[in-house]
Amino acid sequence: MGKTAFIFPGQGAQYIGMGKDFYEQFTVSREMFELAEKAAGLDVASLCFEENERIHITEYTQIAMLATEVAILKAIEEKGYRPDVTAGLSLGEYGALAAAGIMSPENIFRIVRKRGIYMQEAVPRGGAMTAVLGLPADIIEKTCEKIEGSVSIANYNCPGQIVITGEAEAVEKAASQLLTEGAKRCIPLNVSGPFHSPLLAGAGEKLSEELRDVEVHDIKVSYLSNVTGDYVTAKEQVKSLLVRQVSSSVKWQQSVERMLEDGVDTFIEIGPGKTLSGFIRKISKDVKAVNIEKIDDLERI
Template sequence: MSRIAFVFPGQGAQYTGMAKDFYEKFPVSREVFEKASKVSGLNVETLCFEENEILNITEYTQIAMLAAEIAILRAVEKSEITSQVNAGLSLGEYGALVASKVMTEEDAFAIVRKRGILMQEAYPTGGAMSAVLGTDAELIEKICEETEGIVSIANYNCPGQIVITGEEDAVAAAGKALSAAGARRVIPLKVSGPFHCGLLREAGEKLGQALADVEIQKFTTPYVTNVTAQNVTEPEQVKELLIKQVSSPVRWQQCVEQMISDGVDTFIEIGPGRTLTGFLKKINRNVKALHIEKVEDLETVRKEILVNAGE
């Protein structure tokens, strides 16, 4: 029988209309959006389903993405597909925590709304991020260390794709040095801040204040944290990891490798886009990479899982 991981994408995969078909078909999905709107004080349905100018602004993106992911998750659970471990990329980690029943939907929405605002305000100008393609992590780490100013790795996405982050001038200088050293491409990203670096440490500390009143439940399913790429099964570890996650690099490739070493052979990406599915194929082609973004995907994946289970 397959050992399944649910994985949840992060900021950047959002688009107008995400999860709308789940909202229209499944009452449990509709309830998720209604709850997100009530907790956040925003009209999350309008934010997700209608063309607007704010969906791509961090403080709004994060609550919208999480609502879409959990709405799809609830429909997946109704179809009786279950996971043995969960993980998410950056923001997606909150989807994983809800899937592991460690955090309630209400608490997750409240914290993610606060997280988005804090990350937006932490370093509003002068930051940058770039994707570095076609070179190894060791060279990128070395050049970041040698570059004047603040620049470091933000995301270890998959072999041949790493994201750097920091001060705009330092990111640009590191990018030029990496191109000269043989990187295939260095692509500046359209982002509103230098995420996952020390410049956001204060935002993480402020998030800790918001987390203080959140009750972390006992795990029903473990999750793998971005911070260490290790399994987390103890509730008391969660808050400190979420604080660190804001300014720590996202070790996504290592998270996937950890889950595979624990026997996971089927990954189901839950949420908008196929970003994580693409990463998975570059990390290890021997595992099954599925995704559920639309209602029709749910039935396709369900049939796939039942066939694997021999039913």
């Protein structure tokens, strides 16, 4: 019998109203929003449910997304479902930490609130990100290495879709060169900074201080890191990997391929949108990928 993975999306999928039906119908979900509010010092429910622009600003997006993901996760757990494996893309890795029981929800909410602030503060002027479609990773890696300035791979999403990040001029030059090398398209992303770039190493250093006294529990559910694209085998590795994750490439495709090797054949995306489900279908057509963002989704599954 195959294994089931719970997977969690990163920022970019957020929208007003996300998680509201769980908040209204599951006591445990409402408790998670209230815990996030207490830990972050923000009215997270209003941030998620009422019209506002802050939800699309990194320092607010991250806590809003995570609160929604953990609220849905707890409703799923209340129904008796548990994963064999868990992973998340970028911010979503913190949802995976919750699913694996590695940190308490309260600590995760507090850390992610700080993470969002530090990443927003660390954003340099002139940063950019661009999605590159239709080229193998090795060509993109070699091209980035040749470009003057800071440009590197932010996300290995799936075959034919990789995101580059760094200084705007360097990213633009790399994109132009990649088009001549056969890229189908290079699409600039509407983001507030060059995330998962060495330019954000300072945010990781500040996060390290926040993580210093956080308790890390034994790993009870298999959990994969964005930094390595592989399983985290010891709880002593968790904090350093989370620090590195801020400025390292997100190895999502590698993580999924590792789970496939381990016998995972069902992926349940928990949270807003179907982005990760789409990536997984491009990585393998032989597995099931579904999402839970509404109560109807949970009941159907």
